[in-house]
Amino acid sequence: MNDAAIRLKDVTVRFEEKRLAFDCTIPTGSAVAVAGPSGAGKSTLFNVIAGFQKPASGSVALIGEDMAGRDPAERPVSIIFQDNNLFAHLTIADNVALGIHPGLKLDTAARQSVFAALSRVGLGGYERRLPGSLSGGERQRVALARALVRRRPILLLDEPFAALDPAMRADMARLLSELRAETKSTMLFITHQPDDIRRLADSVIFLEAGVILLDEPARDFLSRREPSTIAKFLGHSAL
Amino acid sequence: MFARTERRMLRVAGGLALGFVLVFAGAATAVLLAHAGGSGAPLFDAYTWRVAQFTLMQATLSTLLSIMLAIPVARALARQRTFPGRVWILRLSVVPLGLPALVAALGIIEIWGRQGLVNDLLRLGGLESPVSVYGLAGILIAHVFFNLPLAARFLLAALDRIPPEYWLTSANLGMGSGATFRLIEWPVIRRVLPGIAGLVFMLCAASFTVVLTLGGGPAATTIEVAIYQALRFDFDPERAVLLSGLQIAVTAVLIWLLSLFGRPPEEGMTAGRDIRRFDGRGRRLSDGLILSVFTLYIAAPLAATLTSGLAADFGRLALDPLLHRALMTSLAISFASACLSVAIALPIVLVPRLAKAGDAGMATRLMARALPATGSLILLVPPVVVATGWFLMLRTFGETGRFAPAIITIINALMALPFVVRVLEPAYSTHLSRTARLALSLGVTGMHRLRWVDWPALKKPFLTAFAFAMALSLGDLSAVAIFGAEGFATLPWLLFSRMASYRTADAAGIALILGVICLLLTLPSTATERPTERSGPDE
Numbered sequence: 001m002n003d004a005a006i007r008l009k010d011v012t013v014r015f016e017e018k019r020l021a022f023d024c025t026i027p028t029g030s031a032v033a034v035a036g037p038s039g040a041g042k043s044t045l046f047n048v049i050a051g052f053q054k055p056a057s058g059s060v061a062l063i064g065e066d067m068a069g070r071d072p073a074e075r076p077v078s079i080i081f082q083d084n085n086l087f088a089h090l091t092i093a094d095n096v097a098l099g100i101h102p103g104l105k106l107d108t109a110a111r112q113s114v115f116a117a118l119s120r121v122g123l124g125g126y127e128r129r130l131p132g133s134l135s136g137g138e139r140q141r142v143a144l145a146r147a148l149v150r151r152r153p154i155l156l157l158d159e160p161f162a163a164l165d166p167a168m169r170a171d172m173a174r175l176l177s178e179l180r181a182e183t184k185s186t187m188l189f190i191t192h193q194p195d196d197i198r199r200l201a202d203s204v205i206f207l208e209a210g211v212i213l214l215d216e217p218a219r220d221f222l223s224r225r226e227p228s229t230i231a232k233f234l235g236h237s238a239l
Numbered sequence: 240m241f242a243r244t245e246r247r248m249l250r251v252a253g254g255l256a257l258g259f260v261l262v263f264a265g266a267a268t269a270v271l272l273a274h275a276g277g278s279g280a281p282l283f284d285a286y287t288w289r290v291a292q293f294t295l296m297q298a299t300l301s302t303l304l305s306i307m308l309a310i311p312v313a314r315a316l317a318r319q320r321t322f323p324g325r326v327w328i329l330r331l332s333v334v335p336l337g338l339p340a341l342v343a344a345l346g347i348i349e350i351w352g353r354q355g356l357v358n359d360l361l362r363l364g365g366l367e368s369p370v371s372v373y374g375l376a377g378i379l380i381a382h383v384f385f386n387l388p389l390a391a392r393f394l395l396a397a398l399d400r401i402p403p404e405y406w407l408t409s410a411n412l413g414m415g416s417g418a419t420f421r422l423i424e425w426p427v428i429r430r431v432l433p434g435i436a437g438l439v440f441m442l443c444a445a446s447f448t449v450v451l452t453l454g455g456g457p458a459a460t461t462i463e464v465a466i467y468q469a470l471r472f473d474f475d476p477e478r479a480v481l482l483s484g485l486q487i488a489v490t491a492v493l494i495w496l497l498s499l500f501g502r503p504p505e506e507g508m509t510a511g512r513d514i515r516r517f518d519g520r521g522r523r524l525s526d527g528l529i530l531s532v533f534t535l536y537i538a539a540p541l542a543a544t545l546t547s548g549l550a551a552d553f554g555r556l557a558l559d560p561l562l563h564r565a566l567m568t569s570l571a572i573s574f575a576s577a578c579l580s581v582a583i584a585l586p587i588v589l590v591p592r593l594a595k596a597g598d599a600g601m602a603t604r605l606m607a608r609a610l611p612a613t614g615s616l617i618l619l620v621p622p623v624v625v626a627t628g629w630f631l632m633l634r635t636f637g638e639t640g641r642f643a644p645a646i647i648t649i650i651n652a653l654m655a656l657p658f659v660v661r662v663l664e665p666a667y668s669t670h671l672s673r674t675a676r677l678a679l680s681l682g683v684t685g686m687h688r689l690r691w692v693d694w695p696a697l698k699k700p701f702l703t704a705f706a707f708a709m710a711l712s713l714g715d716l717s718a719v720a721i722f723g724a725e726g727f728a729t730l731p732w733l734l735f736s737r738m739a740s741y742r743t744a745d746a747a748g749i750a751l752i753l754g755v756i757c758l759l760l761t762l763p764s765t766a767t768e769r770p771t772e773r774s775g776p777d778e
Contacts, residue, residue, distance in 0.1 A: 052240075052676055071242050073682025084673045089695040102683040104691060150681075 003027055004064070005154055005186035006049060011058035013044055020044055020210035023058075028153075031180060031187045033197045033218065035233060036207035042190045045207065046156050049188075050079045063153055073102075078147040079156040083163060085143035086131040092118065092142050093127035099146035117145040121175060137168040141175070148179065155180075157189035161196060173199040194234050197222060206230060240675030242684040246593060253590035253606045256583045260613045263649055264620055267628025274480045274631055286457065287465075287478075291485060294461040297375060297450075298443040301382035305390050305439050306432065308383065312533045313394035314424060315526035318519040328530060330762075331537055332388035337707075337761030338541075339714025340385070340448035341731050342754040345738065345746065346540030347381050347453070348372055349547055356539065377453035382446065386439045388537060397431045398424060403514045410517035419518055433500035441493055445621050447717045448731075452738070462486045463623045467720050476631055483624040490619055547743075548751025556748045561733060566752075569730040572648050573712035579652035580708040581701065584659040587614045588667050614660045617653040625650055626721035640724025647729070650718040655708035662707065666700035703764035710760040714753065 006026040013020045020041045026032055034042050047053035048060060051072035060067045063076050072079075078099075086095045096114045097106055106114070118124055121141040131139055140160055147155055157176075161169045177200055180187055191197065197204055197218055204221040206214040208229055214221065224230050241249065319325065335343060351357050351372040358369040370376065401423065409419055447463045454460055460468070462482050469478040519526070556562055587610045593599060594607030617625070629646050633639045670693070678684065678692050694701075716731045723732050730753050737746040 050680060052679070071682075071684075072676075072680045073242070073684070077680070079676075079680050081677070085677065087674060087677070087692060087696075090691065094691075098681050098683055098691070102681060102691075103687040146681075 005029070005062065006188075007059075007061040008048070009059045009061070011048060011055045011060060013041075013048060013053060014056045018210060022048065022212060024205060024212055024215055026186060026188070028063075028186055029184055030202045031177075031200050032189075033201035033204045034188055034190045034207065035192070035197070035204060036213070037229065037233075040207040041210045042207055043158060044210075045205075046079065046158055046188070046190065049075075049154070050077050050156055051075050076152050077154045077156060078150050078152040080140070080143045080147060080158065080160050082159045083136070083139075085146075086139055088131050090130075091127065092123065092129050092131065092134070095131065095142060096146045096149060099150040113149050114145075117148040118142070120148060120179075121145045136163045137172060140164070140172065144175065144179065148183070151183075153185050155185050155187045157187065159190050159192070161191065161193070169193075169196070170199070176200060192233075194222065206233075240671060240679055241593065242679060242682075245684055245688075248685075249586060249589055249593055250603060250606070253586040253593075253603075253610055256586045257606060257609055257613055260583065260616060260653065263653075264616055264625060266632065267625045268620065270628045270632040271480050271483050271624070274476060275484060287481065287485065289457070290460050290462055290465045290482070291489070293459060294444055294489070297378050297382070297459075297461065298440050298446075300375075301379055301386065301443040302436050302440045304379060304383050305386035306436055308387050308533075309390035309394055309435075310428065311529050312387070312391040313398060313428075314420070315522075315529045316391070316395050317398040317424075318516050318522060319526050319530070320514060320516055320519065322523075322527075328534055329392075331534065332392055333762070334541060334758065335385045335388055335537065337710055337758050339710075339716075339731060339753055339757055340381075340446075341452060341714065341716055341734055342544060342750045342757075343384060343540060344381055344449055344452040345734075345750045346544035347377065347384060349543035350539045351377065351380055356543075373453055374459045378446075378450055378459065381449040381453055382443050384537065384540065385449075386442060387533070390435050390439060391533075393431060393435045394428060397427050399514065401427055406514065406516050406518070414518070416518060416522065437493075437497040437500050441490075441497065441618065444493060445490065445618075447621075447623055447720075451716070451720070452735070462489065463621060463717070466623050466627055470627060470630065470721060479627050480631075483627055486624055487620055490621065494619060544747070544750055544754055547747040548754075551744050551748025551751070553748060556745065561728070562749065565728045565730045565733040568644070568728065569713055572644055572651065572729060573709045576648045576651035576655065576712040577705045577708035579648065580655040580659050581663075581705055583652065584614070584656060584663055584704070587611060587656075587660050588663050592671070611660075614656050617650075617656060622650050622654055622715070622717040623721060625653070626718045630721050638724070639722060640727045643719070643722040643724060643727050646722055647715075647718040648712075651712035651715055652708070654715065655711045658707050658711065659704040662700050662704040663697075666697055670696050699764075706760040706764060710757040713760070714757050 004025045005028040006024070008022045008024050011022040013022075022041075022045055034045060036042055044053060048055055049062070051067065051070060051074075067075055086092075087098075090098075093114055094104060096117060097104055097110070100106060100110050100114070115124070115127065118126060121144050123138060123141055123145065126134070126138070126142075131142070134142070140163075143160075160176075161172055164172060173196060176187070176189075179185075187200075189196070189200065201218040203217050204214065205212055206221070206229075213227075214230070221230070222234065224234065316325070316328065349355055351370065353369055353371070355372070361370065372380065405423055409423060414422065444461075445463060446461065447467075450459070450461045450464045451467065454464060462485055466479050466482045466486065469475045469482060590603070590610050591607040594604045599607075626646065629642075630639055633642045633646075636642075674692055674696070678688050683692055714731060715729075716735060719729045719732045720735075728736070730749065734746055734749040734753060737743075737749060
C-alpha cells in the first residue's frame with residue numbers, strides 16, 4: 001500500500017461558481033508533470049495536496065496517511081513557488097535553516113547540513129548574502145537547498161522555471177533530476193513547456209476546466225495528436 | 240493563512256478588542272441615555288439650534304474653501320515637475336497633519352491676529368479696521384491651513400495616476416490649458432472629489448481645538464465646544480447630554496452620506512514614474528505665483544511659532560515644575576495610548592483575514608464584520624462625547640481627576656485607531672501575500688513567525704503607526720478638556736491655560752516644545768513615504 005505517495009480520492013473543491021474534482025494516485029518516487037491551460041486548476045491541485053486549500057469533500061492521503069485537519073507544515077510536503085520563496089530580510093543561510101528549525105535554533109551538525117545543501121546546489125559561499133543580491137535562478141536553487149534539508153518525501157514545484165531563461169531552465173532541470181535520484185522523493189511540477197516534460201517527467205497529469213483529463217506516461221503524452229487542447233499545448237496544432 | 244494555534248490566539252485577541260471597545264463606548268453612551276431620560280428640560284432651544292447651524296455652516300465653508308484652493312495648487316504641482324524646492328513644498332504640505340491643532344492655532348494668531356503680520360500689512364496699505372482672527376474668519380483660516388494641503392496632496396496623487404502617455408498625446412494634439420483641464424484633469428478630479436470633500440467636512444464638523452481657541456462666544460461655537468462649555472462652565476449636564484445626542488446624530492448622518500459618496504481617497508504617490516508635462520512651460524509664472532502663496536500660507540504660521548517660541552524664556556521654563564509634570568504626564572499617556580491603539584488595531588486587521596478561509600465559524604465571521612466598525616467607532620461617537628459620558632459616570636465615584644489618565648489614554652487610543660488601521664492594513668496585506676503560504680508551509684508560526692518573518696518586514700509600518708498614534712495623543716486637547724482637573728495637566732492643557740491667562744511668552748515656548756516633539760514623531764515616516772510602490776523582496 002505504500003506504493004502510492006499521493007492518493008486523492010473523490011476530492012472536490014468549490015469556488016464561487018466553479019467546481020473542481022480530483023481523483024488520482026501517484027506512485028512513490030515518480031516525477032509527474034502537471035499541465036493544462038491557465039485556470040484549469042493546477043495550482044488548486046497543489047494547494048489541496050500542500051494543505052492550503054481544504055477540500056469540500058473527498059480525502060487526501062500522503063505516504064499512506066490521511067491528511068484531514070493537518071496544517072501545511074505538518075504534511076510530508078515541501079513546496080517551491082514560482083517566486084517569493086525566500087524571506088527578503090533573512091540571509092541565504094537563514095532561509096535554508098528555516099527548513100530545519102522554524103525559530104532558527106540550530107546545532108553544529110544542523111548548521112553543517114545547511115552549508116552542505118547550499119554547496120550541493122552550487123551556492124557554496126553564498127551563505128551570508130541576502131536574496132536581493134541573487135539572480136532568479138540562484139534564488140530558486142536556494143529554495144531547492146531548503147527542500148533538501150527538510151527531507152520531506154514529496155516535493156511540489158509550482159512553475160519553478162517560469163522566471164528562468166532557456167539555459168538556466170536546462171541547468172535547473174539537470175539539478176532536479178540528480179537530486180531526485182539521490183533523495184528518492186516523489187516530485188510534482190507544474191509546467192507550460194513540453195521541454196520540461198521531456199527532461200524530467202515519468203508521467204503527465206493534464207487538467208482542463210477543473211478535472212483531470214489525462215493521466216498517462218510521459219512518452220505516450222508527448223506523441224499525442226489529439227484532443228486538440230493537448231495538441232495545442234505540445235505545439236502540434238500548426239502541423 | 241494561519242496555523243491552528245495562531246487562529247485560536249487571533250480569535251481570543253479579536254474577542255478582547257471587540258469587547259473592550261464596545262464596553263468602553265457603550266458604557267459612556269448608556270450613561271448619557273440614562274441622564275437624558277431623567278431630564279424634563281426643553282429640548283431644542285434657540286441656542287442649541289444656533290450651535291448646530293453654525294457647526295454645519297463653518298464645516299461647509301471650510302470644505303468649499305479648502306477644495307477650491309486645493310485644485311489650482313494640485314494642478315500647479317502636477318504641471319511643474321522639476322523646479323527646485325518642489326520636494327520641499329510637498330514635505331511642507333505634510334506638516335499640518337502632524338502638528339497639534341493648538342500649536343497651529345497659536346501660529347495662526349501670530350500671523351493673522353491683531354498684532355500679526357497680515358494686519359500690519361493692511362495698516363501699511365491704509366486700511367484702518369483690522370481683520371479679526373477670532374470668530375468665523377479665524378476658524379476658516381485654521382481649517383484651510385489644515386485641510387488645503389491635505390486635499391491638495393490627495394488631488395495631486397490622483398493627477399499623478401493619469402497615464403503619462405495622456406500628456407504626450409495632449410501635447411501632440413496641441414490642447415490648451417482649458418481643454419487639458421476639461422478633458423483630462425477634471426474627469427480624474429471629479430472622481431476623487433466627493434471622497435476628499437467628505438473627509439474634510441467630517442474633520443471640520445468635529446473640530447474641537449480650533450473652535451475652542453479661535454471661536455468667539457456663543458455666535459461661533461460648534462456642538463463639541465458647546466458640550467465642553469455646558470459641562471465645565473455652566474455645570475449643566477442635561478445640556479451636555481442633549482448636545483452629545485445631537486453630535487452623534489449629526490455624525491451618523493454624515494457617515495451615512497459619506498458611505499453613499501464612495502470610499503475615502505487613496506494617497507499613494509506614484510513614485511519614480513517619469514511624467515513629462517509639456518503644458519507646464521507656458522505657465523511657469525502663474526504656477527509659481529500660486530505655489531508661492533500656498534507656501535507662504537502654510538509656512539508663515541509655522542515660522543511664527545518657531546520665532547516666538549525661541550523668544551520665550553527657556554531658562555525659566557526649564558525650571559518650571561508644572562511644565563515638567565505636564566511633559567511627563569503627556570509622554571506617559573501618549574506612549575500608553577499608542578501601545579493600546581496598536582494592540583487593538585492588530586486583531587482589527589487580522590481577524591477579517593481569518594474569516595476569509597471557507598471553514599471559518601459563525602463567531603469568527605461575526606467578529607470579522609464587527610471589528611472594522613469598532614475601528615472607526617470614534618468617528619461616530621467623538622472623543623468629547625465619550626469623555627462626557629465617562630465624566631458623568633465617574634462623578635458619582637468622587638474626584639474625576641483621579642481617573643483622568645486612564646480615560647484619556649483609552650480615548651486617545653480610540654482616536655488614533657482609524658489612522659493606525661489605515662497604516663497597518665495595506666502593509667499586512669502585501670506582507671501576507673508574499674510570506675503567508677511560505678511561512679505556513681515551513682511551519683514558521685507563532686512566536687517564530689513574529690520574530691523572524693513579521694517583525695523584520697513590518698517594523699517600519701508599525702513604528703509609523705505607533706508614532707502617529709503617539710503624536711495624536713500628545714496634541715489632543717479634547718479629552719483632557721473634559722477631564723482636566725486641579726493638579727492634573729497634559730502639555731496641551733498647560734499650553735491652553737497659559738494662553739487663557741495671557742502668558743503669551745510662556746505659551747509660545749510650550750507650543751514650540753510640543754510642536755517639535757510631534758513633528759519629530761510624524762515627519763520621519765512621511766518624508767520618505769513610498770507606499771505600495773516599494774520594490775518586491777525578491778527583485
